[in-house]
Amino acid sequence: MTVGMGGSVGDLGGPGGPVDDLDGPVGGPGGSVGGLGGSPVDGVGESPLDDAVVTRLGSGGPWEALYGYSRVVRAGALAITAGCTSTVDGRVAHVGDAAAQTAQAIRIGLDALAEVGARPADVVRTRMYVTDRLYVDEVGRAHNAVFGPVRPVATMVVVAGLLDPEHLVEIELEAHLPPR
Template identity: 65%
Template sequence: MSEIERFASGGPWEERYGYSRVVRAGDLVITAGCTATVDGAVTGIGDPRAQTLTAIGIALDALAGAGAGLADVIRTRMYIVDAAHADAVAGAHGSVFGEVRPVATLVVVAGLLDPAHLVEIEVEAYIGGRPRTVLV
């Protein structure tokens, strides 16, 4: 049986809503949904590309804390609130993950928790038995 580790980011909703920013289960490392919320404020208001890049950065930082990196990413899921944002969001995704080419899903949803959020992203990585490196 694999060891399961949970990592928090210190965000305001994790304890309140009972979830972890990242869970590492053996060689699989999975993020919760990440948005463009930095220090409690939504950044990139009205700009789906900027929000996507911020959300991806938050997800990658969270993965790094659990021992995974960009090259380990195997799946992404992108939730957007407006189909017109698809090219901006997918283009931002491609600018980060173009060499890695994880499987990806892009879904239009009715809305996200904060109406200022235009995109939410989940990322999964597989570290293939490498030793864990945790930055303190």
């Protein structure tokens, strides 16, 4: 089984570069599906469910390398984003505006999903983490503006806080698409 890693997601590049494997930076040609770049990673297990290639892509965001995660992972027909916030170029955008932060986070998530071949209509689940009940309606309406016609299953949870105190919302997206 080959696991492709590397590359950047849409316009989300920045300091930190592509996802790193345990042996060092990954990038360049080969290894992953769809011309996304990256290199195979040895020793990452085979799925008992299918023989699909797993592709992991990073955005170069400030926490990915530090905390060891990818912006988006595609495994067969499933594509999943990490939690997306309104962090743009290492700074929180739309401070104090939950609706605008939601729209930005969704854009970032959809851009990441597009890098692995998913469209907004492929989104089947969203999870929204909101820092205050006062923001629930704004966040829900911003979510509806994008996903109203799609109607994925959704969960919205009020949490005590997020990594940056200026973040009001964090969103995860899951998409289901045809196998490669």
